[in-house]
Amino acid sequence: MKTRILIVDDEVDALDLMEELFQKNGYETYTARNGVQALKIIREQEPDIVISDIVMPEMDGMKLLEAVSKEYPDISMIMITAHGTIETAVEAMKKGAKDYILKPLRLDEILTKVKNNAELKALMRENQYLREKLSEKYGLGNIVGKNKKMQELFNLIQDVARTSSTVLIRGESGTGKELIANAIHFNSDRVNKPFIKINCGVLAENLLESELFGHEKGAFTGAIKSKPGRFELADGGTIFLDEIGDISPNMQLKLLRVLQEGEFERVGGTETKKVDVRIIAATNRNLEEAMKEGAFRQDLYYRLNVIPIEVPPLRERKDDIPLLIEHFLNKFNQAFNKNIQGVDEEAMRCLQTYHWPGNIRELENLLERAVVLNKTGLLTVKDFPPYVVNAEPENSIPVNLDRPLTELVDEYEKQIILVALRENNFNKLRTAEKLGIHRSTFMSKLKKYGIN
Ligand SMILES: Nc1ncnc2c1ncn2[C@@H]1O[C@H](COP(=O)(O)OP(=O)(O)OP(=O)(O)O)[C@@H](O)[C@H]1O
Ligand SMILES: [Mg+2]
Incomplete structure (x- = not known):
């Protein structure tokens, strides 16, 4: 041309x-x-x-x-x-x-x-x-990732999309749970039917109930007209129940009924409504822990957890950081009419060292800010906040007291095994010896942590 x-x-x-x-x-x-x-x-x-x-x-x-x-x-x-x-x-x-x-x-x-x-x-x-x-090559629509776990996740999403089974998406804040819910709906044969989202964590119990199930005129003060709920609106399509771990025991019971029978009544109504809705739920809570404490119903958990999808935190897929950066630079260059060419080596090293507690959302926000403020066309350490630039490499695991001791210990053990394997050139026998455990014990641990 x-x-x-x-x-x-x-x-x-x-x-x-x-x-x-x-x-x-x-x-x-x-x-x-x-x-x-x-x-x-x-x-x-x-x-x-x-x-x-x-x-x-x-x-x-x-x-x-x-x-x-x-x-x-x-x-x-x-x-x-x-x-x-x-x-x-x-x-x-x-x-x-x-x-x-x-x-x-x-x-x-x-x-x-x-x-x-x-x-x-x-x-x-x-x-x-x-x-x-x-990004076309390594992604599912706008979800990018070439990390092995993410590639497996993309396959899983595509398989799951073909069914109408209930899906429970778990993962830390900002890992892409909502994006995955979108992908499931838009890859399913319900794509031309409604996709209704609701954040269960932010609404008070009675509001949530009337949002989900609708209400009849006069059901409560201010109910001047009858109104269908989100389940009715989603009929034939998909409903995304975000922050499902935050709902009250009473609402848990009502949801259980929808999951079991596909039916419910509007608030203040007597007519039983039946709907065909695919349910995708998401949470960053530890539901097993909540169940033990009696804060989350076990029967609801099993009904929701038909197809569990675990989204790994960003620090467990740091090999995706460069790709995600490319993806977001693309996005923000377009949005702000900029032409940032990339991230220099030093800054890239810092971004890969940082442990990303806010996951992809945090990365996305930092890049947005950097793209808007940058004047040189190349992002350097000057474009990122000091806590990112000065992050220490992690040699201990952050102790997150929301999680049970056994889980934390397991995570620590897994890290140790990974480091030992690397230091022994991935020779399993030698690594087991080095760690002073029997080969069969070592092999069962590899299996337990999904290391191969
Ligand atoms: N793999 C990915 N590729 C591209 N963008 C991503 C990816 N994962 C997440 N994002 C982006 O990161 C942001 C956060 O994602 P999302 O809202 O889906 O996270 P979440 O797990 O629902 O978070 P929260 O628990 O805080 O609601 C969104 O802007 C999303 O587009
Ligand atoms: Mg979300």
Whole structure:
């Protein structure tokens, strides 16, 4: 594809000179005599590069530059300015011009600058293309991940989507539970039916009840009209019950009935409603622990946990960090009209060391902020907060007292085994010896922790 250049100058001689030069060198050209004409051509043709004189009648070059930087940030502007007015050139660069050319015009200089610019643009286009390819290759829709566990998860999601079984998605905050719920619905044959979401954690019990099951007129103060609930609205489709671990015992009982019989009554109603709804629930709570404490019904747990999906925290899939970064840079470059090329080596090392308690959401938020504030086109440690940049590598496990001791100890044991394996070149026999345990004990531990 030929690079397309718009030349804007009120002097016909200069215009002809440049037009001939570029055409001889294989560019496609357009010409305009002032800013107004130029904008019209830009709108119709969207050229790659605009070379514009600054002093022109009607709309001058600076005004044109402002309009183009705002509306067409992908177009490179190169400004031509009369000899001796270097300040104008500087001002133009500040306003977003990519380069400037001083008058009197020198053909070789013009050509070099345009060539450089065209090459840079081609490179950026290619980068963009590669990035898009990358996320297509390693992902399920907008969920990216090439980590082994994530790849298994994608397969599981696709299998599960074909059924109508109840799914329980577990994982820390920000790991992508909602994204997975979306993927299940949109890959299922219910895709053209409603997908209804409700966050059970934020509503008071009576509100939640009327939201889920609806209410009849006069059921409570303020119920001036009958209203269908989310289950009715989701009929034929999918309902996503987020933060299911937070609901009250009374609501647990009512949900159990829907799960068992597919039926319920509106608040204040007598008619029993029957619906066909696929249920996906999610929580970051430890439901087993809640069950032991009597805060979560066991029968409901078993009804929900038909297909469990465990989403690993980001610190257990750090190999996905570069890919996720590419993905989010893509997203935010587009959203904010920026062109950040990437993250330098030092910053990448820091991002891979940090332990990401807020998981992907935290990574996403930090990148958004970095993209918005960055001025250089490359993210460095300066673009990230000190607690990320100065994070110490983890050699001890963070003690999260929400979890039972046995689980914490298991996690610690798993880490030790992984380190020992690595240090012994993954030779199982030698690792077992080194750890001073019998080979069969060691093998059963490998099995227990899913290490192979
Ligand atoms: N694998 C992924 N690829 C791309 N984006 C992701 C991925 N996982 C999560 N995200 C993004 O991270 C953010 C958090 O994801 P999501 O809301 O699904 O998490 P969550 O597990 O539901 O969190 P919470 O428990 O706090 O509700 C979203 O903006 C989501 O798009
Ligand atoms: Mg969520």
